[in-house]
Amino acid sequence: MKDFPVLSLDDIEALAVGAWILGTGGGGSPYLGLLNMRRLYAEGHRVQLMPPEALGDDDWVAVVSNMGAPLVGQERLTDSRMIPRAVTLMEEHRGIAFRAVMALEIGGGNGVQPLMAAARLNIPVVDADLMGRAYPEAQMTSAAVGDLRPYPLTIVDCRGVEAIVEKVPTWKWMERVSRKICVEYGSIAATCKAPRTGREVKDWGIPLTTSKAIAIGHAVREAQARHHDPIDAILSVEPGKVLFRGKVTDVERRTTEGFLRGRATITGLDGDRGTQVVLDFQNEWIVAWHDGEAMAMSPDLICVLDSVAGEAIGTETIRYGQRVTIVALPPPAVFTTPKGLEHVGPRAFGYDLPYKSVFA
Numbered sequence: 001m002k003d004f005p006v007l008s009l010d011d012i013e014a015l016a017v018g019a020w021i022l023g024t025g026g027g028g029s030p031y032l033g034l035l036n037m038r039r040l041y042a043e044g045h046r047v048q049l050m051p052p053e054a055l056g057d058d059d060w061v062a063v064v065s066n067m068g069a070p071l072v073g074q075e076r077l078t079d080s081r082m083i084p085r086a087v088t089l090m091e092e093h094r095g096i097a098f099r100a101v102m103a104l105e106i107g108g109g110n111g112v113q114p115l116m117a118a119a120r121l122n123i124p125v126v127d128a129d130l131m132g133r134a135y136p137e138a139q140m141t142s143a144a145v146g147d148l149r150p151y152p153l154t155i156v157d158c159r160g161v162e163a164i165v166e167k168v169p170t171w172k173w174m175e176r177v178s179r180k181i182c183v184e185y186g187s188i189a190a191t192c193k194a195p196r197t198g199r200e201v202k203d204w205g206i207p208l209t210t211s212k213a214i215a216i217g218h219a220v221r222e223a224q225a226r227h228h229d230p231i232d233a234i235l236s237v238e239p240g241k242v243l244f245r246g247k248v249t250d251v252e253r254r255t256t257e258g259f260l261r262g263r264a265t266i267t268g269l270d271g272d273r274g275t276q277v278v279l280d281f282q283n284e285w286i287v288a289w290h291d292g293e294a295m296a297m298s299p300d301l302i303c304v305l306d307s308v309a310g311e312a313i314g315t316e317t318i319r320y321g322q323r324v325t326i327v328a329l330p331p332p333a334v335f336t337t338p339k340g341l342e343h344v345g346p347r348a349f350g351y352d353l354p355y356k357s358v359f360a
Contacts, residue, residue, distance in 0.1 A: 057202075088201065219237045
């Protein structure tokens with residue numbers, strides 16, 4: 001078995017920072033997953049990062065994520081045994097052995113989840129995901145855009161409750177059924193999605209997103225250490241745009257149907273003084289309204305960052321008084337196609353808006 005580069009603990013610290021930024025407010029805070037990885041590394045576990053092209057076409061890849069409302073993820077502590085259990089349950093159910101594990105979404109805590117499975121199962125992590133960010137629903141993936149099979153799915157929780165969704169007719173049905181199970185679990189669960197072949201990952205995965213998150217995280221951490229502007233550091237490694245700077249003046253937030261929904265109001269500071277941005281969210285930031293006009297929208301990545309530290313602020317952690325900078329990052333090309341926009345464009349979230357990219 002070929003050896004791949006081993007991630008250092010410094011890389012994993014950077015991954016947590018970068019994945020939180022790419023999470024566009026969602027994916028859950030990576031902090032608890034990071035604590036688990038520090039413990040696993042202290043115990044001698046290590047994680048290898050595997051390029052997607054190293055997969056054989058017939059290799060099986062486990063696609064993993066936590067599912068649920070980010071606010072609940074803050075309240076129920078992360079257990080590094082849950083994600084690997086979802087993977088082994090899928091292996092038992094399908095009678096297969098996984099060659100590697102990868103993230104469903106690189107965003108937030110879900111960017112760290114596959115590392116916990118990899119460390120405990122001694123298999124590599126594929127440097128790819130199926131979103132290039134975080135999205136709230138099962139049909140909002142490149143695999144769904146590619147019409148790949150949406151089933152089966154395993155879903156487990158810390159009390160030993162385990163379920164398998166054996167078959168569904170569509171991705172939206174997988175979202176509906178698995179979301180109901182997740183809500184019964186308490187709106188947080190570990191999942192292994194439909195197994196993907198190496199060929200499917202190479203054709204439909206979004207490559208090199210783990211290394212992208214690590215690069216962003218290293219840039220932010222180095223800027224912090226040198227007392228440089230971390231926002232500038234992010235834009236030195238990613239082709240993004242600063243949209244707005246301001247102070248959080250209001251947050252409305254509720255957990256419903258397994259999602260965290262609401263809106264945050266940012267009042268402008270500095271050059272944006274006298275104007276206002278309202279951010280609508282469903283786990284992730286979906287639409288930014290500047291004085292009532294849509295300024296940015298999914299699938300563009302809307303990132304709310306601490307103006308001083310440069311680190312991401314999630315929909316579950318945003319609060320009154322924070323000084324924030326809103327940055328947009330470009331989305332993966334697969335989601336800007338007509339088929340991709342059906343899955344993740346503003347109309348997919350119920351907004352009667354034509355998609356207009358910040359980068360058009």
